[in-house]
Amino acid sequence: MTAPIVIIGSGLAAWSTVRELRKLEALSSMALQPITLICADNGDFYAKPTLSNALAQKRTPAQLVTTPAAKMAETQNVTLVANTSIHKINAAARVVQTDKGDFSYDRLVLALGASPIRVPVDGDASDRILSVNSLTDFAIFHAKLEGSPKHVAIMGAGLIGCEFANDLVLGGHTASVVDPAPRALAALIDEGTSLELQAKLAPLGVTWHFGTAVSQAQQGLQGISVTLTNGKIFDADVVLSAIGLRPNVQLAKDAGLTTDRGIVVNELLQTSNEHIFALGDCAQYGFVSGKIQVLPYVMPVMHASRALASTLLGKPQPVRFPAMPVRVKTPAHPITVASPV
Ligand SMILES: Cc1cc2nc3c(=O)[nH]c(=O)nc-3n(C[C@H](O)[C@H](O)[C@H](O)COP(=O)(O)OP(=O)(O)OC[C@H]3O[C@@H](n4cnc5c(N)ncnc54)[C@H](O)[C@@H]3O)c2cc1C
Incomplete structure (x- = not known):
């Protein structure tokens, strides 16, 4: 019997690949490929963008799950191996070694x-x-906000920091946003639009601290005492770091795959090993100029x-990225960034 397609992860990239595979198989009346999905979490399907607008909508973490893992596995005909730690990918033997046993892959x-x-903060x-x-x-963050209105210190005035600031104030809380940059969303939008966003959010309960950073978080009598590099000190109930993400490359690196900032892939989303593919936040699209x-x-x-599903089913399809605008979910001042790259 052929070994299955093994997918590691259960976020949007993993589940979308499964869905696209099943869609193509159905369209072309193909036999179903065996698929095993291995993930560190429980595999529930949810839309990650909803994490930064759930408070305004009074949605609980449980309500954000659009399809529970078991239902996804059943409807997509996938063997789900959830809550699993991967020890190693043995690329030569085409085996994923986990704490739940070894999984061969095609x-x-x-x-x-x-x-x-994470940046180092004293205290x-x-x-x-x-x-x-x-x-x-999000469940941990949500639990900290329960009860009375809270004041949240947000490290980072980028996309995620601004979205959480807006969502917090709409959810009845207040926020102090701290960023070494001179303005909000400095890497993405022009100065005028930043100033408009700041002006719209300030009266709703957002305090901006630009040109400075959080240097210390000290246990205080009332929550956490936050010290900035410019000497300002204020109290917060919660401190949220939103200063960016780093692609998860270690497993790939240990397996001998080419990695840089992310796992480097070609137009077919193929890594430096022809049997291994990568996509989503962990990938670095080496063919995209810029x-x-x-x-x-x-x-x-x-x-x-979509492209990967076709390639995996034997019809190699290079991925083409069109212009991909990103909507900043700040209802106080909605912004669309034409192309963040
Ligand atoms: C708060 C927030 C709001 C956002 N809003 C928007 C938006 O409005 N618009 C937009 O375009 N984008 C938005 N994004 C970005 C977008 O959600 C992500 O780009 C996308 O969800 C990434 O999907 P992914 O599957 O690549 O990664 P993830 O969803 O992070 O999935 C990674 C999976 O891999 C698993 N995993 C990791 N390491 C291991 C391991 N060693 N072993 C086993 N499993 C492992 C994890 O458990 C997880 O299941 C937002 C992101 C955040 C955080």
């Missing part, structure tokens, strides 16, 4: 996502700084998963 898809970047509350890049992270080849957004995942 083709392997890496949909490993990215991890929040005895630095280990209480949160990041939100998964539903599990400086930034990591595309941590939904649209690139959709295009990549």
Whole structure:
């Protein structure tokens, strides 16, 4: 019997690849390829962008799950191996070694996502700084906000930091956003639009601190005492770090695959090993011209998963990325960035 296609991950990239594969098989009346999906989390399907607009909508973490893992596995005809740690990918033997045993593959898809970047912060509350890049992270953040209105210090005035700031104030909380840059979304939009966004959010309860950074988070009598590099000190109930993501490359690197900022893939989303593919936040699209080849957004995942499904079913299809605008979910001042790369 042929070994299955093994997919590692259960985020948008993994589940979209499964869905596109099944769609193509149905369209061309093909026999179903065996697929095994291995992931570190429980495999529930949710739309990650909803994590930064759930508070305004009063949605709980459980309500953000659009399809539970078991239902996804059943409807997509996938063998799900959830809550699993991967020890190693043995690329020569085409085996993924995990704490639940070894899984042989015919083709392997890496949909490993990215991890929040953390910067060193002094103080005895630095280990209480949160990041939100998964539903599990959001559940922890959400629990900290329960009860009375809270004040949240947000490190980073980029896309995720601004979206959380807007969502927090719409959810009845307040926020202080801290960024070394001179303005909000400085890497993505022009100065005028930044100033408009800042002006719209300030009266709703967002305080901006630009040109400075969080240097210390100290346990205080009332929550966490936050010290900035410019000497300002204020209290917060929660500190949220939103300073960016780093693609998860270690497994690939250890397997001998070419990695740079992400796992380097060609137009067929093939890594330096012809049997291993990668897409989504963990991938670096080496063929895309320009400086930034990591595309941590939904649209690139959709295009990549469609092309990859065809390639995996024996019809190699190079991925082509069109212009992919990104909508910044700041309802106080909605912004669309024409192309973030
Ligand atoms: C708060 C927030 C809001 C966003 N809003 C938008 C938006 O409005 N528009 C937009 O375009 N983009 C948005 N994004 C980005 C977008 O959601 C991501 O680009 C996309 O979801 C990435 O999907 P992924 O499958 O590549 O990664 P992930 O969803 O991170 O999935 C990675 C998977 O890999 C698994 N995994 C990782 N390491 C291992 C391992 N060693 N072993 C086993 N499993 C492993 C994880 O458990 C997870 O299941 C947002 C992101 C965040 C955090």
